[in-house]
Amino acid sequence: MDKNDKENLKYAVESVKLHITSDFIVVVAKRRRYVPLDWNRYWTTTDESEEARKFAVKMADMISDFIRDKISINSVADYGCGPATLLFVLAKRFPHKEFYGFDIAGSVIKENTERALQLNLQNLHFEQDSLPNPCKKRKFDLVMCFATLHYVKEIKVAIRNLFELVNPNGYLIFNYPNVFTRAAYRRDIKPNNDHMKRRFALVLAGKNLLSFEKIRETIGVRPRKFYSSTKANIYVLIHKA
Numbered sequence: 001m002d003k004n005d006k007e008n009l010k011y012a013v014e015s016v017k018l019h020i021t022s023d024f025i026v027v028v029a030k031r032r033r034y035v036p037l038d039w040n041r042y043w044t045t046t047d048e049s050e051e052a053r054k055f056a057v058k059m060a061d062m063i064s065d066f067i068r069d070k071i072s073i074n075s076v077a078d079y080g081c082g083p084a085t086l087l088f089v090l091a092k093r094f095p096h097k098e099f100y101g102f103d104i105a106g107s108v109i110k111e112n113t114e115r116a117l118q119l120n121l122q123n124l125h126f127e128q129d130s131l132p133n134p135c136k137k138r139k140f141d142l143v144m145c146f147a148t149l150h151y152v153k154e155i156k157v158a159i160r161n162l163f164e165l166v167n168p169n170g171y172l173i174f175n176y177p178n179v180f181t182r183a184a185y186r187r188d189i190k191p192n193n194d195h196m197k198r199r200f201a202l203v204l205a206g207k208n209l210l211s212f213e214k215i216r217e218t219i220g221v222r223p224r225k226f227y228s229s230t231k232a233n234i235y236v237l238i239h240k241a
Ligand SMILES: C[S@@+](CC[C@H](N)C(=O)[O-])C[C@H]1O[C@@H](n2cnc3c(N)ncnc32)[C@H](O)[C@@H]1O
Pocket: 039, 040, 052, 056, 079, 080, 081, 082, 083, 084, 102, 103, 104, 105, 108, 129, 130, 131, 132, 145, 146, 147, 148, 151, 152
């Protein structure tokens, strides 16, 4: 039994408690404890889905237009980069700009680093780092964070720290879970889909939901909409004046 199986077992056992009274055994279902997904293991056993890859390519076109428009952008960081489809496209398209991918999973960072080396993309770098408190001290002209804040409990700390990583006159672009995301996940995740329930436990419990107003309160700047597919999936842009 490995570490992940032990975590899962603990997770399951903690959901039920027995109380013995004089006449009855009472079974009390306890709320499941949140056990974060083991992303390092995830990326050793799972490939990026076709849907995620296609969306990353679409996002690469949108971010490319943005970079061409804002000529002052020379360094770009992506937090929670995963397999980094977005960064590989951008690094190839903009050979004179520097791209940095960060992720909590050492396994995906190692794979990306080897691939960047094979493709001789010398402007593409990867490092293990995690939210909400990244170790990185250098700053970037554009910081991105896509489909990652859904897994971060201290989401306000995370966006504050991501904004800290932005150079003056730089930009932060991210998407985040909101009340509509929670409603959509509650509707769409099947009751027997334990993986998805565990994966999105924070969002389903409403523990890390943001809104334009909460973002403004946290960062001190009102975000602008960058892109949205639905009300449940909004990408915002914040300029650091
Ligand atoms: C759903 S994937 C998104 C990948 C990519 N950004 C995309 O949009 O396709 C979420 C990524 O966030 C990473 N991640 C999860 N929690 C994290 C954390 N606390 N800090 C940094 N990365 C994290 C995971 O390892 C995973 O690669």
